[in-house]
Amino acid sequence: MRFSRLLIPTSKEVPSDAVLPSHIYLLRAGYIQSVGAGLYNFLPLGKRVLDRVRAVVKEELDRAGCQEVDLAFVTPAELWRESGRFEKYGKELLRFKDRKENEFVLGPTHEEMMVNLVRQSVKSYKQLPLHLYQIKTKFRDEIRPRFGLMRGREFLMEDGYSFHKDEEDMKREFDHMEAIYSRIFTRLGLDFRVVEADSGAIGGSGSKEFMVLAESGEDTLVVCDGCDYGANIEAATRAPKEGPRYEEGEEPVMSPGEFHTPGTTTIEALAEFFRLDPHHLVKAVAKKALYDEGREEIVLFFIRGNDELEETKACNAAGANELTEVTEEELRAAGLTPGYMGFEGLPEGIHYYIDRELRGEANLIMGANKEEYHRVGVQVPDLSERFADLVAVQEGDRCARCGGTLRYTKGIEVGHIFQLGTRYSEPLGATFLDENGKARPFVMGTYGIGVSRLLAAIIEQHHDERGCIWTRESAPFAVEIIVSNVKKEEEREAGERLYRQLLEAGVEVLLDDRTERFGPKMSDFELMGIPYGVVVGKKLAEGTVELITRDGMVREDRSLEEIVPVLLERV
Ligand code: ATP
Ligand code: MG
Numbered sequence: 226m227r228f229s230r231l232l233i234p235t236s237k238e239v240p241s242d243a244v245l246p247s248h249i250y251l252l253r254a255g256y257i258q259s260v261g262a263g264l265y266n267f268l269p270l271g272k273r274v275l276d277r278v279r280a281v282v283k284e285e286l287d288r289a290g291c292q293e294v295d296l297a298f299v300t301p302a303e304l305w306r307e308s309g310r311f312e313k314y315g316k317e318l319l320r321f322k323d324r325k326e327n328e329f330v331l332g333p334t335h336e337e338m339m340v341n342l343v344r345q346s347v348k349s350y351k352q353l354p355l356h357l358y359q360i361k362t363k364f365r366d367e368i369r370p371r372f373g374l375m376r377g378r379e380f381l382m383e384d385g386y387s388f389h390k391d392e393e394d395m396k397r398e399f400d401h402m403e404a405i406y407s408r409i410f411t412r413l414g415l416d417f418r419v420v421e422a423d424s425g426a427i428g429g430s431g432s433k434e435f436m437v438l439a440e441s442g443e444d445t446l447v448v449c450d451g452c453d454y455g456a457n458i459e460a461a462t463r464a465p466k467e468g469p470r471y472e473e474g475e476e477p478v479m480s481p482g483e484f485h486t487p488g489t490t491t492i493e494a495l496a497e498f499f500r501l502d503p504h505h506l507v508k509a510v511a512k513k514a515l516y517d518e519g520r521e522e523i524v525l526f527f528i529r530g531n532d533e534l535e536e537t538k539a540c541n542a543a544g545a546n547e548l549t550e551v552t553e554e555e556l557r558a559a560g561l562t563p564g565y566m567g568f569e570g571l572p573e574g575i576h577y578y579i580d581r582e583l584r585g586e587a588n589l590i591m592g593a594n595k596e597e598y599h600r601v602g603v604q605v606p607d608l609s610e611r612f613a614d615l616v617a618v619q620e621g622d623r624c625a626r627c628g629g630t631l632r633y634t635k636g637i638e639v640g641h642i643f644q645l646g647t648r649y650s651e652p653l654g655a656t657f658l659d660e661n662g663k664a665r666p667f668v669m670g671t672y673g674i675g676v677s678r679l680l681a682a683i684i685e686q687h688h689d690e691r692g693c694i695w696t697r698e699s700a701p702f703a704v705e706i707i708v709s710n711v712k713k714e715e716e717r718e719a720g721e722r723l724y725r726q727l728l729e730a731g732v733e734v735l736l737d738d739r740t741e742r743f744g745p746k747m748s749d750f751e752l753m754g755i756p757y758g759v760v761v762g763k764k765l766a767e768g769t770v771e772l773i774t775r776d777g778m779v780r781e782d783r784s785l786e787e788i789v790p791v792l793l794e795r796v
Contacts, residue, residue, distance in 0.1 A: 226702070228737040232269050234258075235749050245441050247684035248373030250693045254752045256680070256701075263370025263378030270753065271680070273701035275381065278679050279360050281412050281698055282383050289405045291356040291385055296338045298362060302328035304337040307653050312517045313546050317365040331364040336649045336671060339386040343667065344655035350390045353657065353667075354398060358385035360676060374681040375637065376443070385672040390659060392646070395668045399431070399644050402672050406435055406640045413679065414696025415639070416686060420446055421456035422641065423537050431644030432460075435674075436636030439685040446636045447618045451629020459537035462614065463631060464623040465582045466529070468504040477505055479588050479602035486599045490564025492530040495599065499590060503530030507583070507591035507603065509566035510534045511556055514545035514576075523551055523559050525577040527568050527591070528616050532580065535617040542578045542613035567591035567600055568611075579605065580615040637682045638675070645669040684754075687776070693754025694776050702735040703796040705755040709743045709762030719785070720761045723770070726789050732796055751775070757795060759788060 233255040240259070243249045251257050256271035267275055283293065302320065305311040311318075311330070319331040332338065339357060347355060363382045370378045385402070389395040403419060410417045417437045424432040434457055436446055447461035448454065456462070471477075489495040496503045507527050514524045524543045526534055540548045556563045560572035568577050571594055583589075589603040622631045650656070650666040659665050675682075680699075687694040695701065704727060708720035720736060727734040735755060737746050743762070750758050750773075758773040764782065772783045772791065783791055 226735050228735060229739050231735075233749075233753070234268070235752055242371075243373065245372050245375065245681070245685065246688045247375065247441075247681040250684055250688060250752065250754070251373055251680065254693060254749075254754070257374065263367055263376070265374065265377060265379075270701045274680055274695070274699055275677065277699055277701070278413065278683075279381070279383075279676055282360060282409055282674055282676060285405050285409045285412070286358055286383070286385065289356075289401065291358050293359060294342070294357050295359050295361065296332070296335055296342065298332055298364075300330050300332045300335070300338055302330055304341055304653075305330055308337050308340075308649055309517075309652060310337070315547065317367060319364055319366050332361075333363055333365040334382075334673070335359070335361075335384055336386065336645075336669075337653065340649045340653045340655045340667075340669075343386075343388055344650075344653060347388065347657060347667075350657055350659050354387060354389045354394055356385060356387040356398065358383060358672070372441070372443075372681065374677045377677065380675065381677040383672075383674040383676055387670040387672070388650075388667040389670070390657070390665070390668065392668055395644060395646070395670050399642060399670050402642050402670070403433060406642065406672070406674065409674070410435055410437070410639065412698050413683060414687070414698065415683065417639065418446065418448070418455050418636065420448075420636070421460050423457060423459040423541070424643065425541060431646075433642050434636075434638050435640035435642075437639050437682040437686060438634060439637050439682070440635055441685050442635035442637040444636045444638055446634050447631050448634055449624040449627065449629045449631055451624055452627040454624055454626050454629075454631075456618075457636075458617055458633075459535065461618040461631075462625050463618045464625045464628065466504075466532070466622060469502045477501060477588055479590070481602035481604075482600070483593050483595075484590075484599050484601050485597060486565075487597045489597075489599065495590065496530065499601075501590070505589055506530030507567065507589050508532070509568075509592055510539075511551050511561070511563070511566070512536075512539065512543075512548040513551040513555070514540070514543045515547045515549065516545055522576060523555065523561070524548075525561075525566060525568070525571070525575060526580075526615050527577065527583065528580040529583065532616040533619070534615060538613070538615050538617075539578070542615060543576065562592070562594055562596050565592040565594065565596060565598060567594055567603070569600065569603070570594045577611065578613050578615060579608065579611045581612040582616070584612050637678070637685060639679055639682050640672075640674045642672045643670065645671050688754070689778075691748075691778075692752035695754045695756060697756060697796070700733075700754075700756050702755045703733045704757045704759060704792055705735045705737060705750055705753075706759045706761060707737045707743075707746050707750055709746075709760060711738055711740055716761050716765055719765055719770075723759065723761065723785075723788065727792065730789065730793055732792065751778070757792060759792070 258266040360383045387398045422432040422434040445458040510526045587604040593600045647666040656664040711717045724736040760771040
């Protein structure tokens with residue numbers, strides 16, 4: 226391709242809302258164009274990268290036996306009603322009606338559509354297993370679209386769905402896909418980690434995320450120094466937290482009773498009041514839980530004074546669609562006493578959960594559900610249905626697997642694989658006939674890659690202060706030839722010759738044949754991030770061109786004879 230003919234609107238302007246390098250550079254280098262919050266046009270360069278990334282994904286999936294399909298983007302709301310998600314999904318689901326008042330949604334994910342496809346066309350265990358996928362636009366009306374392609378409202382996703390006759394076969398495919406996804410991200414040149422992830426209300430350990438390690442990542446990961454344990458903080462676990470160490474006979478001992486504790490509505494104040502480590506205090510965190518059909522409920526979560534509530538875990542424990550904040554007035558209206566709440570003696574009908582690490586603990590201090598009073602010497606009774614994992618693992622906590630030290634790191638979620646079971650096949654009545662002629666619901670797995678987000682993730686990991694640095698399998702072109710001064714006939718001709726030679730050798734090459742000055746051409750090369758540049762300039766008289774490796778801007782002189790073979794070897 227010739228630069229002079231391509232639409233590459235590079236710019237020096239930094240968009241005011243752009244803070245991440247990937248967002249800034251993709252806009253400035255003319256890869257994408259903003260059209261509105263979370264909406265982007267892909268310009269010729271951006272489309273090339275998107276197609277290359279997509280091709281890697283498709284190649285690996287096809288080779289793994291997955292079959293590509295293409296489902297309707299506009300989805301009948303009826304299917305979403307059948308699964309029960311029409312209500313549950315919240316405002317990210319864009320709902321609308323056609324001229325005949327039929328309701329539809331713009332697919333944010335396609336479980337219902339895929340189950341509907343399969344329930345109509347697969348009847349027997351002999352047709353299983355089956356893995357169908359598509360690479361297609363998704364729409365989610367994200368509350369805070371930001372960071373460019375990282376969190377768009379319209380974005381490109383690879384979404385796969387596998388259908389099996391039993392759990393065991395589904396798990397086999399889950400492990401298989403972990404390996405395939407890992408291959409895809411490795412080919413794209415990413416430094417990533419596979420971590421345990423939140424499985425929502427379904428629970429269990431059947432969900433893993435692929436996280437590109439980057440400071441700018443929106444997800445907090447918990448990793449272990451001693452072993453390969455890694456988990457999203459939403460799902461991370463730890464060895465039970467140990468309390469402070471006391472000398473023999475120095476441990477706090479309390480005789481049970483109520484204590485007048487004015488002005489101790491915070492854990493800090495309470496710890497100060499009793500001169501005790503917050504480990505011995507019980508913290509109450511109140512939330513409003515939202516359920517189907519607009520039902521709301523106040524829910525209390527009890528955790529140690531030195532822990533923090535992990536909202537996703539809490540939401541799962543409460544079986545809610547979402548947790549939101551609750552005001553002091555609302556708590557008082559429900560008969561509660563903010564600052565002095567405990568799980569003993571709560572008003573009738575208040576739902577509560579207790580962190581599982583508190584099970585069986587004694588010598589605790591907790592609110593007495595009475596203004597200015599706490600209960601001391603509390604012993605946690607065995608209320609098995611109340612216990613759940615509610616707390617956020619903290620840096621320095623111990624690994625449950627090896628006892629090593631846990632610490633935080635940041636990641637960008639680029640893929641997610643999930644053991645789904647019969648969550649959708651059952652409500653949608655999608656069954657097959659097993660070996661004995663008995664109808665059984667399909668056991669499913671689901672898999673997703675953020676294809677457009679990958680562009681941002683690659684740049685977050687591969688850039689410098691000058692611009693993008695694409696990896697081999699993601700670059701829009703492998704080589705850019707920069708003719709220093711096209712008005713010099715010999716330079717122009719040498720550039721053209723090299724261009725033809727590389728094209729003939731099958732190299733994706735861009736020829737900067739513009740009449741621009743050399744400086745701006747170099748800045749564009751640096752900004753765009755094509756892996757190799759060849760400068761045809763002053764040294765041509767000596768039969769030499771300059772080869773630049775964009776990563777590190779390493780320059781080397783190469784003779785006209787050797788430049789093509791050298792490039793062929795590198796790309
Ligand atoms: P997140 O936690 O980042 O909101 P998610 O867990 O809701 O993502 P999934 O439903 O697992 O997303 O979707 C599969 C993949 O699609 C994700 O791993 C991510 O790479 C990508 N993705 C999800 N939401 C967006 C978005 N708003 N913009 C771009 N890519 C997205
Ligand atoms: Mg996810």
